[in-house]
Amino acid sequence: MLRTHTCGELRVNHVNTEVTLCGWVQRTRNKGSVIWVDLRDRYGITQLIFEEGSTTTELMTQATKLGREFVVKASGTVVERLSKNDKIETGDIEVKVSALEVLNKSNVPPFTIEDDTDGGDELRMKYRYLDLRRGPVRNNLQLRHRMMQETRSYLDDQGFMEVETPVLIKSTPEGARDFVVPSRMNEGEFYALPQSPQTFKQLLMVSGMDRYFQIVKCFRDEDLRADRQPEFTQIDCELSFIDREDVLTIFEGMIKHLFMSLKGIEIGDIDRMSYDDAMRLYGSDKPDTRFDMQFVELNGVAQGKGFNVFDASEIVVGICAKGCSNYTRKQLDALTDYVKKPQVGAKGLVYVKCNEDGSFKSSVDKFYTQEDLKSWAEEMNASAGDLLLVLSGDKDHTRKAMNELRLHMGDALNLRNKDEYKALWVLDFPLLEWDEETTRFHAMHHPFTSPVPQDLDKLESAPGEVKANAYDMVINGVEAGGGSIRIHDRTIQQRMFKQLGFTDEEAQDQFGFLMDAFEYGAPPHGGIAFGFDRLCALFGGSDSIRDFIAFPKNNSGRDVMIDSPSPVDRVQLDELGISLK
Structure with a gap:
């Protein structure tokens, strides 16, 4: 040394x-x-x-x-x-x-290599090897390293075996877009990079591995944002001879172990909520439950009073912002402008101030009496000094818009403390969702998710009503992981493929290897995958997973340090039988 x-x-x-x-x-x-x-x-x-x-x-x-x-x-x-x-x-x-x-010796670096640097994102990504010398970035990677070790330690103690699965696999039509890799030896044919090791981990259960895990790279060719990268890492797990309760118990234990070992935090019991309740109360299947402001439907007290905007709406829904009746007209106008943004999509906002003297002041006073507004306040459990914010329209769109407003208010009122953690299981998702563009059902999770046993008979007669035996773990409004009990019977899997629009030939061509495996004694099994990069960002108090990846891509999917993706030599393309237009 x-x-x-x-x-x-x-x-x-x-x-x-x-x-x-x-x-x-x-x-x-x-x-x-x-x-x-x-x-x-x-x-x-x-x-x-x-x-x-x-x-x-x-x-x-x-x-x-x-x-x-x-x-x-x-x-x-x-x-x-x-x-x-x-x-x-x-x-x-x-x-x-x-x-x-x-x-x-060294050239003068293009930015100061200190905790507080003068380098912008693109510059620091171009010289990422220099950015990695800075304390905050180095600490993020140290956190990632420790989380990886603690995850392995916990799962090993629970009897899981780490098994590597292939990176060059077969492209499938369900899910996000695949990255495809041309085969020189088999001209005109392509591998795909895995979006998940899903079918392989199920095959490992058929093989008797019983408890499998892998901290694995996955790839999706999709639009990027702060919590997405074209290549990302999952904690991928599968278990045999279990039911949903077993999976929830084991992985509650893993999350509690990670919080205690990495942050010294005891997060306590993890609540559970149905998908239907999550959408009804929060307008999101990944609600941030660190703060209240649950949705209250006001159809019964707000409609039928001559206000056409509400009367013509499928739903009228409000939230109560505690202690905000002192908002100025400028602040209320700013909230109205916010909900009208394209990414939120509401047409307008109705407000009611619950004044300290017991009176009410609203933006719809000419349609509603003081008694009417009092009934709103009672319905929403509001007190003097509170502010009611109300949206209306069709159910799905309005709930999504109200979710954005709720999160916006949570930020404005400092209710989303990054040092506070609230975990939640969301259960009983719809198995299938209807797509108007393709005029067919798509799997809400993936085609191998089992229906809850009591809904199996509805698979053909009422597919939209079937609940999935699926579960997501949500932490601070971020989907940290998700999984399901899998279909392990060939006949049920074939029924599922039919509901997804597959012919028997297409199902056999794409997934025949899995259905054939089910003929050789497939055990009941299920699993879960956690977004490892997202967990790192959550534990590190960041909104961006890029901060916890050694060499990330930018928002265009480019590595500006090595200038990738890039053209390849004409000779390589000729060997692959690929011609560019």
């Missing part, structure tokens, strides 16, 4: 110890007779000191020539600092340098 210690481990008990450190020069401070150098590595920062009188002239000259990000090796004696720095863990000591070697 070139060093005896790292730049993060020296303390007062090391005083008078001879040490050798290696690292990068973060900054230098030259006071003429004294030069200080902050030396940084992955583990921390240690201050080096060069002083006239006790340091040779040659060393002083060397120190004056050090630039930012020079890689150096410094040997010397640990001494106690006169002026201590409580902002770094090594702030009680410094190293009086007796020998200095420049291992490599």
Whole structure:
């Protein structure tokens, strides 16, 4: 080893110890007779000191020539600092340098490599190897590493076996778009990169593996945003001879273990909510339950009073913002503008102020009496000083718009504290959802999800009413993971494919290998997959998973550091039998 210690481990008990450190020069401070150098590595920062009188002239000259990000090796004696720095863990000591070697010089970096940098996102992604030297980014990857180790430890203790599944697989028509890979050996045919190891983990259950897991790369060719990347990582799990309750219990335990081991937080019991209740009370299948503001339907008290906007609506729904009756007209107009944004999509907003004197002031006073508005307040359990916000329209669209308004108000009132965590199981999703464009049903999760046993007879007669034996874990309004009990019977799987519009031939062509496997003693099984990148972001208090991926893509799916994707040589395309227009 070139060093005896790292730049993060020296303390007062090391005083008078001879040490050798290696690292990068973060900054230098030259006071003429004294030069200080902050030396940084992955583990921390240690201050080096060069002083006239006790340091040779040659060393002083060397120190004056050090630039930012020079890689150096410094040997010397640990001494106690006169002026201590409580902002770094090594702030009680410094190293009086007796020998200095420049291992490599550096160009001036394109941005400051400090916790607070002057580099923008694109610049830092172009020079990601430099951005990774910064403390916050390094800490994010350390969190990711620890979460990976703790996940493996927990699942190993629960009897899971880690098994790798193929990366080059077969393209399937369900789900998001596949990334496809041409085969040179089989011209005109293509592999696909896996969106999930779904069929392989089910085959592992058929093979008797019993409990499988994998921390696995998955790929989806879809539009990107802060919580999506074209390649992402899942904690992928499958179990045999279990029911839904077994799965929920085991993975509640995993989430509790991760919170305790990584953050020292006891999150307590994890609530459960049906999909129908989640949509009715929050307008979302991933509700943020850190704060209240549940939806209250007002059809019974708001319709039939001559206000055509409400009378013609399928639903009139409101939320109560506690203590907000003092909102100004400017603030209320801003809320109205917000709900009219295309991404929210409401046509307008009705408000009712519950004044401190017991009276009510609304934007629809000419249609509703004080008694009418009082009945609204009673329906919504509102008190003096509260503000009622009401939307109307068709059910699905209005609930989605109200969900956006609720989250907006949660942010405005500081009710969505990133240091507070609330986990929730959402259960009993619809098995199928109707698509107007394709005029057929699609699987809400995937084609291998089992219906709840009591709804199996409805699969042909009332497919839209069938509930899935599925479950999602939601943490702070983010879908952290999801899974289901699987179909393990060939006949039921064939019935499911028919409801999805597959002919027998198409089902056999796409998934015959799985249905054939079911003929050889497939056990009852189910599983779950957690978005590993999303979990890291949640635990790290970030909205973006990119902060927790070593080399992420940008919002266009590009790696600007290595300039990928990029054209390939014409010879390669010819070998693959691919011609470009």
